[in-house]
Amino acid sequence: MSDASPGGMNRRSFLSAAGLGAAAIGGAPLLSACGGLKGTGASSSSDVLKIGYVSPQTGALAGFASADNFVVKQITEALRGGFTAGGRKRTVEIIVKDTQSNPNRATEVTRQLINSDKVDLIVGSSTPDTTNPVADQCEANGIPNVTTIAPWEAWWNGRGGKDGEGFTYTTLFFFGMQEFADCFFPMWERMEVGNKNVAALWPNDTDANAFRQGLGPMITKAGYEVVDGGAYQNGVTDFSSQIAKFKSSEAELFTCTPIPPDFQTFWKQARQQGFKPKLATVAKVMLFPSEAEALGPLASNIATDFWWSPAHPYKSTLDGKTAQQLAEDFAATGKQWTQALGSVYSLFEIAVQAFKNAGDPKDRDDVADKLRTMKISCMSGDLDFTAGPKPGIALQHPVGGQWRKGTKFPWDVAIVDNTPNKAVPIGGDLLPTGT
Template identity: 85%
Template structure:
């Protein structure tokens, strides 16, 4: 279901948000404001933007659950600016399209009159959402996008940002996650096959991780900056085979990786270890590949094994994952923790502001925030640039599961010793 109007509060968006709250109306779900005589200033409206449909929809699997969970956690309201406040959440779908992300963010600002906007995932969402917020003076926090793609892709190298913030990680953290696994793999070649398309995400890897690979003694073998949505990867596979690369990394959209990986097997490219980014982050992708998913490694910034807790109800990462499974019948995804923390951070900024309706003050609280939450210890003051909080992922591999078809085993915690090791690192293709 998608929003199609930009002229006012859209019936479809209201219905979607209501559905996300278990069928209740937005107001009644906010804690019973109806009939209380409360003014609109008692309600703080948060807009949430994510790719709920389209090729990036896997990132939004947990959205409905998280929105409901947040509403439950603050159903009795909280004190901000010396008064009791309630939360209203307005949900928008980008349809995995950056132009659509721009459009729905404008709807949130101009029609829904939100006080703050949060968004996830990938630069196709985070960048256009943040650009609109910056241009319109709306406090904003986003996640699940490499900070270089978010910062440099928006011209941050020339200027800073006043209203927009991000928590995630960047090329240094990818290197800290992937390189230790490469070093542990017995390979005869230091060539690394790299499937990097021509988009903001992949170009950040090409320009950032590529030089780091060289500094570490590896040679990136770039398959070429192809356009997303490709159906034939024969040329890239031939390049990789000719290089005799035994290590592989990539940053495509999920459908492209599915196509590439199947064709690679058919054409005889079987790297000893695959460490992939942007893909294989969620169980649905492992299920789509079936046996070909075995022992593909990727970065994990949130799992039930992470020792982090909610600032809203004190629940642990494991409890959140278990509750998600019990409520939906689906397996946890790491976006679950990230999306949850978007709302933790937003609510904390409201609480810290003398006037939570003062956009400049709330934005300042976001930029200066230090918080220990479901996504770990986040400090927006010490990142590579102001307003960026860095997470530290660990390396995990997909293995046959017990409760669900596939599960994640943490095999390297070089980047974050807080997370326990769950098993040995195995070759992707022995």
């Protein structure tokens, strides 16, 4: 197979020009010319195992991928000596693709990984805009796949999952509406409010509709009343109608699932127009320090779900590194830890474990089976893909945290409620948002 690309560029130059990247682990070449499988279930003599990684490194969702390059380097170092799988020493090659925060682009780059790069397994991260199109392509082409940072209902229902069946090649670890409820409701119950109205900013997209259809009824069942601002389109610039509705309801509790730029717009307009909920428990946004920095003082004591932090008592299956050590290593680069550190790291832990567990790591069916049946204690905690709620889904249990002014960095997180996961220590009191 030729290494040439259109326009006379070699493949390495072409990848660089396209904004794509690859990392070689264990001494493997940057890009092998004709590696990969010849067919589903086929065996290959190659000792190089290719992992494709897909995430939104640019665009509206880029905050989710801010630690990607660091994690790939960490995995590179942890696996530098290779590992044994299928009775032989193996090395890993990681090929990184950017979705540009566009689901159509996610589909396109996943096809590139399958058809051009001939990867053995694909991992992906960050919202259904990435996880769903990546998983759909992997399922259609028989490629083992694991994704994360997407509510399982949005991943399962958004892809037409059928009860009792599951998917053959695609798996997910994260959490869903029950876990959001387990995280948010205890904080609501601890906050003294004048009524039980909950203002909800849920756009018309896969993520938010999962909340509207899943979390909404749970909120009602718990004795609260949902004040739904309406299914608006992502990218709107005026939230006056939603704010007016929330103010008229006198809601003192607020929750949401917008894309990050829209939340920044909404939250600033809400303050300008006098909507100041006593407690904001937000999802999909305010997960990362960059978002708190963008809001400045308006970020104070906004609460969200934390599924990974330096305080979580988890460690790597690859080199024994703890969550605290991983965060400190990241801080040494001058950047603040983000939740995605643990999640993306675990994608590769799971991929490597599936290769090790398979009789032949080049057999797609075998590797996919090992993903679906995996139980692993890793950087993201104890994950059991056999436990459900659906086949091939492993649940995490997030705790409640609030953004506070930091010392080393402008903003930091205090874990204020550990009701769903007592293993995570409390780091501060629950305080009203905005104080």
